[in-house]
Amino acid sequence: MVNTKTAFFAFVIFLLSITVVHAQEKGEFSFFAAPALEIINYGRDTPAIGGGITLGGGGNISMGISLLFFQSFDTALSSMETNIFLRFSLRRFEIVKGLFVQVNAGAVLFFSWNDIELPARAGTFSTGIAAGWTFPLGERFYVEPYLRLGYPYYGGIGVSAGIKF
Secondary structure (H helix, E strand, O other), X not given: OOOHHHHHHHHHHHHHHHHHHHHHOOOOOEXXXXXXXXXXXXXXXXXXXXXXXXXXXXXXXXXXXXXXXXXXXXXXXXXXXXXXXXXEEOOOOOOOOEEEEEEEEEEEEEEEOOEOOOOOOEEEEXXXXXXXXXXXXXXXXXXXXXXXXXXXXXXXXXXXXXXXX
C-alpha cells in the first residue's frame, strides 16, 4: 500500500518535471483536459469498451495522467487503468495540432462485477506507446483519434476531445 507521503512526493516530482520540460522547449505552455472513449483488448475473448479522462500540461512536449475504465463485451470482467504519459508533438504548432507520439506507463486492475473487491485480486503494470493526430476545433478545443500498442492489452483504438486552459 502506498502511503500518503510517498504519493505526495511523487506528485511534486511530477509537477516539477513538467516545469523542467517546459523550460527546455520554445513554444506555448498550456494545461489540457480530455475525456476519451476507447476500444481495447482487455476482454478475455472479445475487446473491452470504456473511457475516462486525461489531464496534462506542456507544449510540443507534454506530460500528464490518465484514468480509464473498461468493461468487456463478453463477460463481467472490468479493468481500471491509470497511466502517466510523455507526449511528443512531431510538428510545431500555434494551437495543438498534428501528429503526436506518446509513451504510457502505469498500472491496471482487473475485477469482476460478481466479485468486486478493492484492492483488486488481479492487477499488473501497463506500458505502451500511442500515436495519433490532433485536429484543432478553434482556439481552445481539439479532437484526437489515436492507436496504441502495449502490455497487457496488445492494442487499442480511441478518440478524445479536449480543451486547453
